[in-house]
Amino acid sequence: MENNKKTIVEKTKKLLDSDFYTKGGVYETPMLYSPVLSNICSGNVYLKCENLQTTGSFKIRGASSALMNLPQELKSTGVLTASSGNHGAGTAAAAKALGIPVTIYVPAKISNKKEKKISQLGATLIKVDGSADYAETVALADAKETGATYISPYNHQDIIAGQGTIGLEILTQTPNVDAVIASVGGGGLISGIGSNIKAHKPDTQIVGAFPENAPVMKACMEAKEIIEVVEFDTLSDGTAGGIEAGSITLALCMAVIDNTETVTEYEIAEAMKLIKENHAMIIEGAAGVAVATLIKNKQAYINKNVCIVLCGSNVSDETFNSAMTMVK
Structure with missing residues:
Protein backbone atom coordinates (compact mmCIF):
# COMPACT_ATOMS: atom_id res chain seq x y z
CA MET A 1 0.00 0.00 0.00
CA GLU A 2 2.83 2.41 0.88
CA ASN A 3 4.36 1.62 -2.50
CA ASN A 4 1.05 2.48 -4.17
CA LYS A 5 0.90 5.81 -2.30
CA LYS A 6 4.48 6.64 -3.24
CA THR A 7 3.94 5.67 -6.87
CA ILE A 8 0.77 7.76 -7.10
CA VAL A 9 2.52 10.81 -5.63
CA GLU A 10 5.38 10.38 -8.10
CA LYS A 11 2.99 9.95 -11.02
CA THR A 12 1.03 13.04 -9.99
CA LYS A 13 4.22 15.09 -9.85
CA LYS A 14 5.18 13.91 -13.34
CA LEU A 15 1.83 15.09 -14.67
CA LEU A 16 2.70 18.63 -13.63
CA ASP A 17 5.83 18.40 -15.75
CA SER A 18 3.90 17.10 -18.80
CA ASP A 19 1.22 18.47 -21.13
CA PHE A 20 -1.52 17.53 -18.65
CA TYR A 21 -3.00 21.03 -18.49
CA THR A 22 -2.70 21.72 -22.20
CA LYS A 23 -3.21 18.62 -24.34
CA GLY A 24 -5.48 16.63 -22.04
CA GLY A 25 -8.26 19.21 -21.74
CA VAL A 26 -7.78 19.73 -17.98
CA TYR A 27 -7.52 23.09 -16.30
CA GLU A 28 -6.91 24.32 -12.76
CA THR A 29 -10.29 24.96 -11.19
CA PRO A 30 -11.00 27.93 -8.93
CA MET A 31 -11.12 27.85 -5.13
CA LEU A 32 -14.04 29.96 -3.89
CA TYR A 33 -14.49 31.25 -0.35
CA SER A 34 -17.95 30.45 1.01
CA PRO A 35 -19.24 33.10 3.45
CA VAL A 36 -22.39 31.11 4.25
CA LEU A 37 -20.61 27.85 5.05
CA SER A 38 -17.89 29.70 6.93
CA ASN A 39 -20.58 31.29 9.07
CA ILE A 40 -22.28 27.94 9.67
CA CYS A 41 -19.14 26.33 11.12
CA SER A 42 -17.42 29.47 12.48
CA GLY A 43 -14.38 28.72 10.34
CA ASN A 44 -13.07 29.44 6.86
CA VAL A 45 -14.63 27.25 4.19
CA TYR A 46 -13.45 27.07 0.60
CA LEU A 47 -15.05 25.31 -2.35
CA LYS A 48 -12.79 23.50 -4.81
CA CYS A 49 -14.94 23.88 -7.90
CA GLU A 50 -14.51 20.73 -9.94
CA ASN A 51 -18.12 21.34 -10.96
CA LEU A 52 -16.58 24.00 -13.23
CA GLN A 53 -14.02 21.57 -14.71
CA THR A 54 -14.17 20.48 -18.37
CA THR A 55 -17.23 18.16 -18.75
CA GLY A 56 -18.51 19.41 -15.37
CA SER A 57 -16.62 16.88 -13.28
CA PHE A 58 -13.18 16.04 -11.86
CA ILE A 151 -9.57 1.95 -18.09
CA SER A 152 -11.17 1.58 -14.66
CA PRO A 153 -13.09 4.60 -13.34
CA TYR A 154 -11.00 4.37 -10.15
CA ASN A 155 -8.92 1.17 -9.87
CA HIS A 156 -5.88 2.39 -11.79
CA GLN A 157 -2.75 4.18 -10.56
CA ASP A 158 -2.82 6.69 -13.41
CA ILE A 159 -6.48 7.50 -12.79
CA ILE A 160 -5.78 8.09 -9.10
CA ALA A 161 -2.68 10.16 -9.90
CA GLY A 162 -4.76 12.37 -12.19
CA GLN A 163 -7.29 13.00 -9.43
CA GLY A 164 -4.30 13.73 -7.18
CA THR A 165 -3.62 16.94 -9.08
CA ILE A 166 -6.62 18.36 -7.21
CA GLY A 167 -4.72 17.80 -3.97
CA LEU A 168 -1.70 19.72 -5.23
CA GLU A 169 -3.92 22.57 -6.40
CA ILE A 170 -5.62 22.67 -3.00
CA LEU A 171 -2.23 23.03 -1.29
CA THR A 172 -1.27 25.85 -3.65
CA GLN A 173 -4.58 27.70 -3.38
CA THR A 174 -5.15 27.19 0.37
CA PRO A 175 -1.74 26.38 1.87
CA ASN A 176 -3.08 26.59 5.45
CA VAL A 177 -5.83 24.03 4.88
CA ASP A 178 -6.69 21.99 7.98
CA ALA A 179 -9.24 19.59 6.49
CA VAL A 180 -10.42 18.42 3.09
CA ILE A 181 -13.88 16.87 2.63
CA ALA A 182 -14.65 14.78 -0.46
CA SER A 183 -17.37 12.31 -1.34
CA VAL A 184 -16.34 8.69 -1.82
CA GLY A 185 -17.55 6.16 -4.38
CA GLY A 186 -14.90 3.83 -5.76
CA GLY A 187 -12.30 5.82 -3.88
CA GLY A 188 -10.17 7.17 -6.72
CA LEU A 189 -10.83 10.84 -5.96
CA ILE A 190 -10.08 10.78 -2.26
CA SER A 191 -7.16 8.34 -2.70
CA GLY A 192 -5.46 10.72 -5.13
CA ILE A 193 -6.18 13.85 -3.11
CA GLY A 194 -5.30 12.23 0.21
CA SER A 195 -2.06 10.59 -0.99
CA ASN A 196 -0.72 13.87 -2.35
CA ILE A 197 -1.83 16.10 0.49
CA LYS A 198 -0.52 13.70 3.14
CA ALA A 199 2.83 13.58 1.31
CA HIS A 200 3.25 17.35 1.69
CA LYS A 201 1.08 18.27 4.71
CA PRO A 202 0.49 15.07 6.71
CA ASP A 203 -1.50 16.71 9.52
CA THR A 204 -4.29 17.72 7.14
CA GLN A 205 -7.49 15.83 7.97
CA ILE A 206 -8.95 13.91 5.03
CA VAL A 207 -12.68 13.35 5.52
CA GLY A 208 -14.62 10.79 3.50
CA ALA A 209 -18.27 11.69 2.89
CA PHE A 210 -20.87 9.05 2.05
CA PRO A 211 -24.59 8.94 1.31
CA GLU A 212 -26.32 6.96 4.05
CA ASN A 213 -28.16 5.02 1.33
CA ALA A 214 -24.97 3.77 -0.33
CA PRO A 215 -21.87 3.89 1.92
CA VAL A 216 -20.11 1.08 0.05
CA MET A 217 -16.46 1.99 0.54
CA LYS A 218 -17.10 2.86 4.19
CA ALA A 219 -18.51 -0.62 4.80
CA CYS A 220 -15.56 -2.19 2.98
CA MET A 221 -13.13 -0.14 5.07
CA GLU A 222 -14.81 -1.31 8.26
CA ALA A 223 -14.68 -4.92 7.06
CA LYS A 224 -11.09 -4.43 5.84
CA GLU A 225 -12.01 -6.21 2.64
CA ILE A 226 -14.19 -5.67 -0.40
CA ILE A 227 -17.68 -6.93 0.38
CA GLU A 228 -21.15 -6.78 -1.12
CA VAL A 229 -23.13 -3.90 0.37
CA VAL A 230 -26.88 -3.39 0.12
CA GLU A 231 -27.62 -0.03 -1.48
CA PHE A 232 -30.73 2.10 -1.86
CA ASP A 233 -31.49 4.86 -4.35
CA THR A 234 -29.56 8.04 -3.67
CA LEU A 235 -29.21 11.55 -5.07
CA SER A 236 -25.49 10.77 -5.04
CA ASP A 237 -25.62 8.45 -8.05
CA GLY A 238 -22.04 9.36 -8.91
CA THR A 239 -20.78 7.54 -5.81
CA ALA A 240 -23.17 4.58 -6.00
CA GLY A 241 -22.15 1.05 -6.94
CA GLY A 242 -19.96 -1.75 -5.69
CA ILE A 243 -16.16 -1.82 -5.52
CA GLU A 244 -14.23 -3.77 -8.16
CA ALA A 245 -12.66 -6.97 -6.76
CA GLY A 246 -9.02 -6.41 -5.87
CA SER A 247 -9.28 -2.63 -6.16
CA ILE A 248 -6.19 -0.80 -4.91
CA THR A 249 -8.42 1.99 -3.62
CA LEU A 250 -9.55 0.08 -0.54
CA ALA A 251 -6.09 0.05 1.06
CA LEU A 252 -5.47 3.62 -0.07
CA CYS A 253 -8.73 4.85 1.46
CA MET A 254 -7.93 3.06 4.71
CA ALA A 255 -4.53 4.76 4.72
CA VAL A 256 -5.48 8.35 3.86
CA ILE A 257 -9.00 8.86 5.24
CA ASP A 258 -8.95 10.13 8.82
CA ASN A 259 -12.69 10.44 9.42
CA THR A 260 -15.90 9.34 7.71
CA GLU A 261 -19.47 10.57 7.80
CA THR A 262 -22.77 9.53 6.28
CA VAL A 263 -25.56 11.92 5.38
CA THR A 264 -29.24 11.42 4.58
CA GLU A 265 -30.98 12.18 1.30
CA TYR A 266 -32.66 15.17 2.93
CA GLU A 267 -29.29 16.52 4.09
CA ILE A 268 -27.87 16.08 0.57
CA ALA A 269 -30.81 17.94 -0.94
CA GLU A 270 -30.46 20.76 1.59
CA ALA A 271 -26.79 21.12 0.70
CA MET A 272 -27.57 21.27 -3.03
CA LYS A 273 -30.15 23.97 -2.33
CA LEU A 274 -27.71 25.97 -0.19
CA ILE A 275 -25.09 26.03 -2.95
CA LYS A 276 -27.67 27.07 -5.54
CA GLU A 277 -29.09 29.87 -3.40
CA ASN A 278 -25.80 31.23 -2.07
CA HIS A 279 -23.33 30.53 -4.89
CA ALA A 280 -25.62 30.36 -7.93
CA MET A 281 -24.25 26.94 -8.88
CA ILE A 282 -26.01 23.67 -9.62
CA ILE A 283 -24.14 20.74 -8.08
CA GLU A 284 -24.80 17.03 -8.35
CA GLY A 285 -25.73 14.86 -5.41
CA ALA A 286 -22.19 13.56 -4.86
CA ALA A 287 -20.97 17.12 -4.33
CA GLY A 288 -23.92 17.74 -2.03
CA VAL A 289 -22.75 14.84 0.12
CA ALA A 290 -19.48 16.66 0.87
CA VAL A 291 -21.23 19.95 1.67
CA ALA A 292 -23.75 18.16 3.89
CA THR A 293 -20.91 16.47 5.79
CA LEU A 294 -19.45 19.84 6.78
CA ILE A 295 -22.86 21.11 7.92
CA LYS A 296 -23.58 17.95 9.92
CA ASN A 297 -20.23 18.19 11.71
CA LYS A 298 -19.97 21.99 11.88
CA GLN A 299 -18.60 22.05 15.42
CA ALA A 300 -15.56 20.04 14.34
CA TYR A 301 -14.48 22.86 12.04
CA ILE A 302 -14.64 25.88 14.34
CA ASN A 303 -11.67 28.15 13.54
CA LYS A 304 -10.49 25.65 10.90
CA ASN A 305 -9.61 26.19 7.25
CA VAL A 306 -11.70 23.66 5.38
CA CYS A 307 -11.80 22.75 1.69
CA ILE A 308 -14.87 21.02 0.27
CA VAL A 309 -14.42 19.34 -3.09
CA LEU A 310 -17.44 20.07 -5.29
CA CYS A 311 -16.85 17.05 -7.50
CA GLY A 312 -19.37 17.74 -10.26
CA SER A 313 -22.40 19.49 -11.68
CA ASN A 314 -23.86 16.79 -13.91
CA VAL A 315 -27.34 16.26 -12.54
CA SER A 316 -30.51 15.93 -14.58
CA ASP A 317 -33.17 18.62 -14.24
CA GLU A 318 -35.58 15.95 -13.01
CA THR A 319 -33.25 14.79 -10.24
CA PHE A 320 -32.34 18.31 -9.17
CA ASN A 321 -35.97 19.41 -9.10
CA SER A 322 -36.85 16.30 -7.08
CA ALA A 323 -34.17 17.25 -4.56
CA MET A 324 -35.50 20.81 -4.33
CA THR A 325 -39.05 19.52 -3.80
CA MET A 326 -37.75 17.40 -0.94
CA VAL A 327 -36.55 20.48 0.96
CA LYS A 328 -39.28 23.01 0.20
Missing part, protein backbone atom coordinates in the same frame (compact mmCIF):
# COMPACT_ATOMS: atom_id res chain seq x y z
CA LYS A 59 -13.19 12.77 -13.83
CA ILE A 60 -11.38 14.20 -16.86
CA ARG A 61 -8.24 14.52 -14.73
CA GLY A 62 -7.92 10.78 -14.17
CA ALA A 63 -8.95 9.94 -17.71
CA SER A 64 -6.38 12.30 -19.22
CA SER A 65 -3.67 10.93 -16.95
CA ALA A 66 -4.45 7.32 -17.90
CA LEU A 67 -4.67 7.99 -21.63
CA MET A 68 -1.53 10.12 -21.77
CA ASN A 69 0.42 7.33 -20.07
CA LEU A 70 -0.68 4.60 -22.48
CA PRO A 71 2.01 3.10 -24.74
CA GLN A 72 1.71 4.47 -28.29
CA GLU A 73 0.62 1.12 -29.77
CA LEU A 74 -2.32 0.95 -27.35
CA LYS A 75 -3.34 4.53 -28.09
CA SER A 76 -3.83 3.64 -31.74
CA THR A 77 -5.99 0.58 -31.02
CA GLY A 78 -8.25 2.47 -28.62
CA VAL A 79 -9.60 1.87 -25.13
CA LEU A 80 -12.86 1.06 -23.43
CA THR A 81 -14.30 1.86 -20.04
CA ALA A 82 -17.52 1.71 -18.02
CA SER A 83 -19.18 4.66 -16.33
CA SER A 84 -22.39 5.93 -14.82
CA GLY A 85 -21.67 9.12 -16.71
CA ASN A 86 -18.95 11.41 -15.39
CA HIS A 87 -15.99 9.09 -16.01
CA GLY A 88 -17.45 8.32 -19.42
CA ALA A 89 -17.69 12.00 -20.32
CA GLY A 90 -14.23 12.68 -18.93
CA THR A 91 -12.71 9.77 -20.83
CA ALA A 92 -14.50 10.78 -24.03
CA ALA A 93 -13.27 14.38 -23.74
CA ALA A 94 -9.70 13.32 -22.99
CA ALA A 95 -9.71 10.75 -25.80
CA LYS A 96 -10.98 13.34 -28.27
CA ALA A 97 -8.30 15.81 -27.20
CA LEU A 98 -5.60 13.15 -27.54
CA GLY A 99 -6.95 11.49 -30.70
CA ILE A 100 -7.59 8.08 -29.10
CA PRO A 101 -10.64 5.94 -30.05
CA VAL A 102 -12.81 5.09 -27.04
CA THR A 103 -15.88 2.98 -26.30
CA ILE A 104 -17.96 3.71 -23.20
CA TYR A 105 -20.22 1.12 -21.52
CA VAL A 106 -23.05 2.72 -19.53
CA PRO A 107 -26.15 1.49 -17.68
CA ALA A 108 -29.30 1.83 -19.77
CA LYS A 109 -30.78 4.20 -17.16
CA ILE A 110 -28.04 6.82 -17.67
CA SER A 111 -29.44 10.36 -17.49
CA ASN A 112 -30.19 12.07 -20.80
CA LYS A 113 -27.84 14.91 -19.88
CA LYS A 114 -24.87 12.60 -19.34
CA GLU A 115 -25.65 10.47 -22.40
CA LYS A 116 -25.83 13.51 -24.65
CA LYS A 117 -22.54 14.85 -23.30
CA ILE A 118 -20.69 11.57 -23.94
CA SER A 119 -22.15 11.14 -27.43
CA GLN A 120 -21.31 14.69 -28.47
CA LEU A 121 -17.69 14.07 -27.54
CA GLY A 122 -17.43 11.37 -30.20
CA ALA A 123 -17.23 8.22 -28.08
CA THR A 124 -18.91 4.97 -29.10
CA LEU A 125 -21.64 4.40 -26.51
CA ILE A 126 -22.84 0.92 -25.51
CA LYS A 127 -25.88 0.70 -23.22
CA VAL A 128 -26.12 -2.28 -20.89
CA ASP A 129 -29.34 -3.34 -19.17
CA GLY A 130 -28.87 -3.36 -15.41
CA SER A 131 -26.74 -1.47 -12.93
CA ALA A 132 -23.51 0.47 -13.31
CA ASP A 133 -21.79 -2.50 -11.69
CA TYR A 134 -23.07 -4.80 -14.41
CA ALA A 135 -22.00 -2.40 -17.17
CA GLU A 136 -18.52 -2.52 -15.66
CA THR A 137 -18.62 -6.33 -15.60
CA VAL A 138 -19.62 -6.48 -19.28
CA ALA A 139 -16.92 -3.97 -20.24
CA LEU A 140 -14.25 -5.96 -18.39
CA ALA A 141 -15.37 -9.18 -20.09
CA ASP A 142 -15.34 -7.57 -23.53
CA ALA A 143 -11.89 -6.10 -22.89
CA LYS A 144 -10.58 -9.54 -21.96
CA GLU A 145 -12.17 -11.12 -25.02
CA THR A 146 -11.00 -8.50 -27.53
CA GLY A 147 -7.67 -7.57 -25.96
CA ALA A 148 -8.71 -3.92 -25.71
CA THR A 149 -7.31 -1.77 -22.92
CA TYR A 150 -9.80 -1.27 -20.09
